[in-house]
Amino acid sequence: MSETEGHNSPEAGGAAKGRSNVPHHFDSARQHYESNILGMWIFLVTEIMMFGGLFCGYAVYRAKHPEIFIYAHQFLDTRLGGLNTVVLITSSLTMAWAVRSAQLGRRRELVLCLALTFLLGGCFLGVKYVEYSQKWRHGMLWGQKFQPHGEPGMALNAQPSSNTVNTPVAAPSVTAAATSAAPAEATAGFPAPGLAPQGLAVPAPETVELMQRPKNVHLFFGIYFAMTGLHALHILIGMGLMLWLLVLSAKGRFSAGYFIPVDQVGLYWHLVDLIWIFLFPLLYLIR
Amino acid sequence: MDNFKPENSEDIAAREGDGKPLSHILPAKLLVLIWALLLFLTFVTVAASEFDFGGLNLWVALAIATAKATLVALYFMHLRYEKPVIGLIFISSLVFVLLFTSITLMDTQAYAPTLIEGYAPKINQ
Numbered sequence: 001m002s003e004t005e006g007h008n009s010p011e012a013g014g015a016a017k018g019r020s021n022v023p024h025h026f027d028s029a030r031q032h033y034e035s036n037i038l039g040m041w042i043f044l045v046t047e048i049m050m051f052g053g054l055f056c057g058y059a060v061y062r063a064k065h066p067e068i069f070i071y072a073h074q075f076l077d078t079r080l081g082g083l084n085t086v087v088l089i090t091s092s093l094t095m096a097w098a099v100r101s102a103q104l105g106r107r108r109e110l111v112l113c114l115a116l117t118f119l120l121g122g123c124f125l126g127v128k129y130v131e132y133s134q135k136w137r138h139g140m141l142w143g144q145k146f147q148p149h150g151e152p153g154m155a156l157n158a159q160p161s162s163n164t165v166n167t168p169v170a171a172p173s174v175t176a177a178a179t180s181a182a183p184a185e186a187t188a189g190f191p192a193p194g195l196a197p198q199g200l201a202v203p204a205p206e207t208v209e210l211m212q213r214p215k216n217v218h219l220f221f222g223i224y225f226a227m228t229g230l231h232a233l234h235i236l237i238g239m240g241l242m243l244w245l246l247v248l249s250a251k252g253r254f255s256a257g258y259f260i261p262v263d264q265v266g267l268y269w270h271l272v273d274l275i276w277i278f279l280f281p282l283l284y285l286i287r
Numbered sequence: 288m289d290n291f292k293p294e295n296s297e298d299i300a301a302r303e304g305d306g307k308p309l310s311h312i313l314p315a316k317l318l319v320l321i322w323a324l325l326l327f328l329t330f331v332t333v334a335a336s337e338f339d340f341g342g343l344n345l346w347v348a349l350a351i352a353t354a355k356a357t358l359v360a361l362y363f364m365h366l367r368y369e370k371p372v373i374g375l376i377f378i379s380s381l382v383f384v385l386l387f388t389s390i391t392l393m394d395t396q397a398y399a400p401t402l403i404e405g406y407a408p409k410i411n412q
Contacts, residue, residue: 030310033310034370037369037373038373041373041376042376044377044380045376045377045379045380048380048381048384049383049384052380052387052388055384056384056387056388059388059392060395063392063395064395078333078336082329085329086329089326089329090322092322092359093319093321093322096313096318096362096363097315099313100312100318103309257309266364267364270359270363270364271364273359273363274356274360277352277356277359278356280332280352281332281336281349281351282348282352285333285336285348286336286344287336287339287340287344
């Protein structure tokens with residue numbers, strides 16, 4: 001088949017008919033495309049390594065202290081996590097559709113798909129905000145900030161046994177500044193024992209009551225906030241990229257001959273979805 | 288231009304001199320199918336967490352997550368239609384993550400207090 005014979009196709013590279021917009025350091029538009037995609041994938045590899053470090057930390061702590069994870073994950077609302085998963089998967093669909101629209105030169109469809117992806121990313125962050133604010137209100141935070149307390153009028157369960165929970169602290173005024181040999185984390189700011197985690201999420205009440213609170217539960221929340229926080233930051237960055245693409249595509253900068261930035265941002269967004277696909281079962285669905 | 292059919296996405300695709308499109312265009316139906324599969328697998332993930340497989344719990348969850356990740360990587364990230372070297376780069380990153388996670392986990396089984404009796408000074412609890 002000779003050059004474009006029988007096809008009324010756009011010029012590769014996005015140029016006017018017969019001319020070439022391919023940057024001079026590339027042999028062809030396809031080589032331009034393949035180089036950019038290769039570069040993007042190498043960046044994605046660095047992102048995988050970065051999150052891989054956090055997953056490694058998760059693996060180590062879960063291997064050494066499984067009881068912390070089994071207990072603490074009940075404070076996470078599986079329904080919200082599942083909703084976020086559905087939101088992100090749908091946003092991946094709209095993003096892949098945006099790439100398809102760009103490849104076909106359909107500007108309005110491209111803008112619509114990018115806008116939908118942006119909105120779905122916003123939904124994800126909104127649900128995250130609800131989850132985080134719930135945790136904040138109940139003091140389920142990381143490290144020293146882990147000071148769980150319920151809401152007034154909440155039913156409390158029986159005293160946990162003393163062999164799994166640190167010895168009772170008289171009042172929250174005992175500060176971490178104490179220079180005692182006891183690890184500061186074990187006594188600082190912990191409310192009086194017997195405070196149940198009921199009402200903080202929607203765990204099965206009977207399961208929670210049956211379990212005694214293990215020591216160092218704040219470890220789970222440190223890992224939780226580090227991983228989901230970094231992930232949420234990536235969603236935010238992705239939304240910024242989406243906005244940039246929206247502006248460019250509205251101006252008509254993309255065509256069937258030149259859609260590489262859309263493809264690259266699409267790869268980034270799919271990776272963020274990939275990471276969440278692993279985060280969800282590891283944090284929310286522990287048995 | 289009698290044979291130009293705009294509904295056929297292959298015709299609309301920008302082409303190089305050799306007539307092949309710049310990159311593979313995913314059919315709309317395939318996109319929706321993958322999306323539906325992903326939603327189904329999400330449902331399976333949540334449902335599977337209701338059952339107790341004993342020691343396999345973690346691995347069942349990871350297996351389903353890997354299946355979802357494979358779908359996203361192969362189709363949405365069009366790894367299936369790219370040159371094989373891209374897939375190689377992606378797989379190798381996973382290999383390295385697995386490598387350093389497994390070696391670290393090996394290390395956690397060999398802490399001094401575990402191996403040497405009475406090694407760590409007792410902390411007042």
